Amino acid sequence: MNGSAIPANTVQFRLMCRGCEMADISVSCTRCRNKHLESERIQVPAKNGMSHLVCPRCKCRSYFDLTPFSAWCFASGLIEFGLEEDKPDGAIIIARGEKSSIKAVVDCLARHGKGESAGKLLVPGVPEAVDQHSGMDALIDWLKWCAKGNGHKGRFGVEFCSGV
Numbered sequence: 001m002n003g004s005a006i007p008a009n010t011v012q013f014r015l016m017c018r019g020c021e022m023a024d025i026s027v028s029c030t031r032c033r034n035k036h037l038e039s040e041r042i043q044v045p046a047k048n049g050m051s052h053l054v055c056p057r058c059k060c061r062s063y064f065d066l067t068p069f070s071a072w073c074f075a076s077g078l079i080e081f082g083l084e085e086d087k088p089d090g091a092i093i094i095a096r097g098e099k100s101s102i103k104a105v106v107d108c109l110a111r112h113g114k115g116e117s118a119g120k121l122l123v124p125g126v127p128e129a130v131d132q133h134s135g136m137d138a139l140i141d142w143l144k145w146c147a148k149g150n151g152h153k154g155r156f157g158v159e160f161c162s163g164v
Contacts, residue, residue: 027063028100032058036055036056042054066100077129077139079122095160096161098156098157104156109146123138143162
């Protein structure tokens with residue numbers, strides 16, 4: 001990082017989370033795909049007196065968050081997202097990928113809830129299952145179908161678990 005790009009009298013603000021500093025995250029530039037840490041981004045002045053953090057290579061302001069994220073489901077078929085260490089008891093990991101892309105990929109392949117489950121993602125066939133055994137069969141079939149695209153360029157690094 002070029003130290004002269006940030007003026008010495010500039011005060012840098014850090015995002016605060018529950019009273020503590022957030023960890024430095026790995027990011028990728030949307031223009032040149034340069035992978036770097038968020039702290040390596042260069043602060044440049046804007047026309048309105050504010051400043052922007054930009055890519056050290058191409059000076060682009062937009063980036064993808066590369067934080068490893070997971071998707072998991074419950075016996076009810078409800079799908080949720082988060083860090084793997086935050087997974088609740090009783091949930092099954094169904095996919096892993098980067099934070100910037102996992103929600104979009106799973107959103108395309110999962111069923112969107114209607115009625116009481118509006119706005120939620122569901123594993124197809126699990127909510128309608130008569131017992132947990134048939135629900136698990138529906139989950140396995142759906143994961144096999146999703147896993148066919150593992151490694152495909154259009155999946156943006158999201159890998160579905162094929163063996164539950």
